[in-house]
Amino acid sequence: MYKLENITKRFNGQQVLKGASLAVGEKEMISIMGKSGAGKSTLLGVMAGLIKPDGGKIIFQDQDITSLDEEGLAVFRLKHIGIVFQDFKLIPSLSVFDNVLLGIHPRRDVSKQEKARRIHALAEEVGLQDKLQEQVDNLSGGEKQRVAIARSLVNGPTVVLADEPTGNLDEKTAGTILDLFDRLHQHLSTAFIIVTHDKDIAQRTQKIYSLQEGMLLCT
Ligand SMILES: Nc1ncnc2c1ncn2[C@@H]1O[C@H](COP(=O)(O)OP(=O)(O)OP(=O)(O)O)[C@@H](O)[C@H]1O
Numbered sequence: 001m002y003k004l005e006n007i008t009k010r011f012n013g014q015q016v017l018k019g020a021s022l023a024v025g026e027k028e029m030i031s032i033m034g035k036s037g038a039g040k041s042t043l044l045g046v047m048a049g050l051i052k053p054d055g056g057k058i059i060f061q062d063q064d065i066t067s068l069d070e071e072g073l074a075v076f077r078l079k080h081i082g083i084v085f086q087d088f089k090l091i092p093s094l095s096v097f098d099n100v101l102l103g104i105h106p107r108r109d110v111s112k113q114e115k116a117r118r119i120h121a122l123a124e125e126v127g128l129q130d131k132l133q134e135q136v137d138n139l140s141g142g143e144k145q146r147v148a149i150a151r152s153l154v155n156g157p158t159v160v161l162a163d164e165p166t167g168n169l170d171e172k173t174a175g176t177i178l179d180l181f182d183r184l185h186q187h188l189s190t191a192f193i194i195v196t197h198d199k200d201i202a203q204r205t206q207k208i209y210s211l212q213e214g215m216l217l218c219t
């Protein structure tokens with residue numbers, strides 16, 4: 001479904017990715033580990049179509065992503081990609097409902113009722129049905145990440161890219177977020193790619209990759 005072939009990327013003379021290759025199947029759940037600075041976030045940025053690689057190919061469902069222009073990439077992201085960040089990237093002064101609502105792409109032709117229906121269903125899925133009107137500021141870290149996960153799913157993506165999604169959470173809460181990913185993975189036809197420093201988290205996924213020297217090894 002998702003194939004990276006020999007991806008290279010350098011920043012200011014620093015060669016970060018040196019030929020990273022990866023194949024992700026439909027509905028797979030994998031993790032990517034690697035030292036700080038190894039290029040994990042860069043790799044996710046490339047996979048999301050947010051960072052243009054210098055070389056190599058990205059094939060997504062038989063479509064060559066590397067040949068798309070900005071407009072084509074925007075459409076690709078909207079249709080296929082959900083992103084979850086370590087620091088949630090929510091708007092603290094807004095409610096849970098409004099934060100998830102903001103994840104629905106404005107160009108999407110979706111009625112107000114359909115948006116509300118979808119947000120309620122996702123809130124239920126992530127266990128926040130009673131907190132929809134709560135201001136995000138008042139939530140715990142684990143709850144905030146649940147909001148961010150709901151937002152990442154609101155356009156029905158093919159794949160969710162999660163960059164250290166448990167990095168700001170204590171061990172127990174991190175476990176509950178992984179439980180949630182597991183459950184979502186079972187319910188939805190979405191693939192999950194999780195970047196993590198945590199071996200215990202990685203071990204819960206189907207495959208563990210390690211980013212070393214700019215290349216991906218399946219461990
Ligand atoms: N936009 C950029 N401009 C210049 N250098 C960059 C840029 N983005 C990343 N880098 C450099 O590329 C290297 C890899 O960064 P990246 O953020 O991908 O690492 P990482 O594996 O995600 O690290 P961490 O575990 O700390 O999040 C780092 O040395 C970083 O400084």
Ligand SMILES: [Mg+2]
Pocket residue numbers: 040041042163
């Ligand atoms: Mg990073």
